[in-house]
Amino acid sequence: MRIAMIGTGYVGLVSGACFSEFGVTVTCVDKDESKIERLKRGEIPIYEPGLDKLVASNVAAGRLEFTTELAEAVTGADAVFIAVGTPSRRGDGHADLSYVYGAAEEIARAMDGYTVVVTKSTVPVGTGREVEKIIRATRPDADFDVVSNPEFLREGSAINDFMRPDRVVIGAETDRAREVMRGLYRVLYLIETPILFTNLETSEMIKYAANTFLAAKITFINEVADLCEKAGADVHDVAKGIGLDNRIGRKFLHPGPGYGGSCFPKDTLALVRTARDLGSPLRIIETVVDINAKRKKAMADRIIAAGGGDLSGKTVAVLGLAFKPNTDDMRDAPALDIVPALLEAGATVRAFDPESMDEAKKLLDGITYCDSAYDAMEGADLLAILTEWNEFRSLDLARVKDLMTEPVMVDLRNIYEPAMMAEAGFAYTSVGRPWPYGRKASGAVED
Numbered sequence: 176m177r178i179a180m181i182g183t184g185y186v187g188l189v190s191g192a193c194f195s196e197f198g199v200t201v202t203c204v205d206k207d208e209s210k211i212e213r214l215k216r217g218e219i220p221i222y223e224p225g226l227d228k229l230v231a232s233n234v235a236a237g238r239l240e241f242t243t244e245l246a247e248a249v250t251g252a253d254a255v256f257i258a259v260g261t262p263s264r265r266g267d268g269h270a271d272l273s274y275v276y277g278a279a280e281e282i283a284r285a286m287d288g289y290t291v292v293v294t295k296s297t298v299p300v301g302t303g304r305e306v307e308k309i310i311r312a313t314r315p316d317a318d319f320d321v322v323s324n325p326e327f328l329r330e331g332s333a334i335n336d337f338m339r340p341d342r343v344v345i346g347a348e349t350d351r352a353r354e355v356m357r358g359l360y361r362v363l364y365l366i367e368t369p370i371l372f373t374n375l376e377t378s379e380m381i382k383y384a385a386n387t388f389l390a391a392k393i394t395f396i397n398e399v400a401d402l403c404e405k406a407g408a409d410v411h412d413v414a415k416g417i418g419l420d421n422r423i424g425r426k427f428l429h430p431g432p433g434y435g436g437s438c439f440p441k442d443t444l445a446l447v448r449t450a451r452d453l454g455s456p457l458r459i460i461e462t463v464v465d466i467n468a469k470r471k472k473a474m475a476d477r478i479i480a481a482g483g484g485d486l487s488g489k490t491v492a493v494l495g496l497a498f499k500p501n502t503d504d505m506r507d508a509p510a511l512d513i514v515p516a517l518l519e520a521g522a523t524v525r526a527f528d529p530e531s532m533d534e535a536k537k538l539l540d541g542i543t544y545c546d547s548a549y550d551a552m553e554g555a556d557l558l559a560i561l562t563e564w565n566e567f568r569s570l571d572l573a574r575v576k577d578l579m580t581e582p583v584m585v586d587l588r589n590i591y592e593p594a595m596m597a598e599a600g601f602a603y604t605s606v607g608r609p610w611p612y613g614r615k616a617s618g619a620v621e622d
């Protein structure tokens with residue numbers, strides 16, 4: 176089978192490379208010429224563990240190629256995936272569908288023979304029908320079906336998520352389209368992955384319902400963390416205690432500085448908009464959006480408070496800028512709110528992130544980008560951990576103390592134990608854990 180992947184970003188490149196690994200012949204298309212040039216030279220334009228090897232081996236096997244010429248890739252393809260961005264529309268929170276609709280029109284002009292056009296981008300309910308109309312209007316003679324196949328991969332573990340997903344969701348309404356999709360995902364049938372066939376609207380809704388549910392779960396534990404601080408409870412034990420209930424589950428119950436990234440912020444906003452437009456508001460998600468926005472400011476205030484309330488003349492070492500570890504993605508990262516608030520409070524900021532600093536430099540001015548975590552701490556009065564990269568989990572605390580003027584740490588990811596930090600002589604602040612340092616609210620939980 177042969178497919179075209181329109182949009183070679185975090186989702187398009189991973190999906191394209193994984194389909195080629197499944198044995199499908201894939202052409203990845205992007206209109207960003209520099210991205211395609213780099214890929215043709217064998218460079219990977221994003222940081223995603225394992226992607227370099229996967230791309231290289233499939234290019235070598237002749238199953239994966241890159242182009243800026245959409246028409247060449249689409250003509251004769253069995254399926255064309257739309258994996259372009261759907262960012263928030265400036266100002267109102269609706270998803271900006273101009274890239275999706277633009278791609279649909281270009282695809283329509285180049286289609287040849289029966290083609291399945293698949294929206295892999297996260298798109299609001301009703302978008303698939305609109306794509307159908309655009310293709311029909313552009314090419315009344317076209318023989319095609321539109322399918323929705325939302326992507327659930329997570330940056331940082333994207334390849335495994337694509338190759339061994341919890342489920343695949345396919346909104347397809349004809350036997351022909353379902354047959355093509357079954358063929359593409361044949362390898363996943365062999366490992367008994369649940370594959371849910373449904374209609375276009377349901378498939379589109381599943382993606383938003385999944386993402387907003389997870390955003391709500393994170394927001395819930397963040398609020399519980401704040402309450403734990405007041406009540407003398409330990410949020411990690413609370414998370415375990417509730418998460419061991421199968422109806423709740425352990426995942427996405429880790430408190431922190433608020434959700435960020437390329438999906439949750441824009442998807443929560445977009446679903447809120449869609450729900451209002453359809454006259455069925457999702458008040459729970461509206462509240463989640465509101466709480467999460469305020470949380471980033473509250474976390475900046477927490478760092479400022481740890482520095483004595485005024486950061487003028489003080490240096491803050493910031494470890495981690497990406498919205499989560501194992502990615503260079505800075506979209507809606509909490510650091511984009513927190514770092515400017517620290518600068519506003521008068522701080523000098525020295526930052527380090529293992530992978531995202533090139534991206535961060537485009538978005539965060541007025542800070543010093545450092546060569547390593549320890550370099551960032553040189554002469555710092557305060558250390559703030561914003562992203563839980565593995566390399567920050569086992570810092571040499573004696574060295575940290577030597578480098579800093581004061582041993583003050585604000586750990587917004589709870590990667591250190593309060594008792595251990597107290598023993599090491601740090602003034603340590605984390606999220607949702609009892610005070611004074613390290614008092615266990617109850618007996619240890621056996622894992």
Ligand SMILES: NC(=O)c1ccc[n+]([C@@H]2O[C@H](COP(=O)([O-])OP(=O)(O)OC[C@H]3O[C@@H](n4cnc5c(N)ncnc54)[C@H](O)[C@@H]3O)[C@@H](O)[C@H]2O)c1
Binds near residue numbers: 181207210
């Ligand atoms: N990033 C994630 O973790 C993730 C996970 C699941 C779903 N999604 C969804 O997948 C979609 C893509 O997200 P992403 O993170 O890969 O975005 P991205 O910005 O990394 O990539 C999108 C790419 O599409 C290209 N593009 C836009 N219009 C084009 C056109 N007409 N022809 C060719 N190329 C075009 C852009 O140049 C860009 O390289 C979004 O809807 C997102 O919500 C993302």
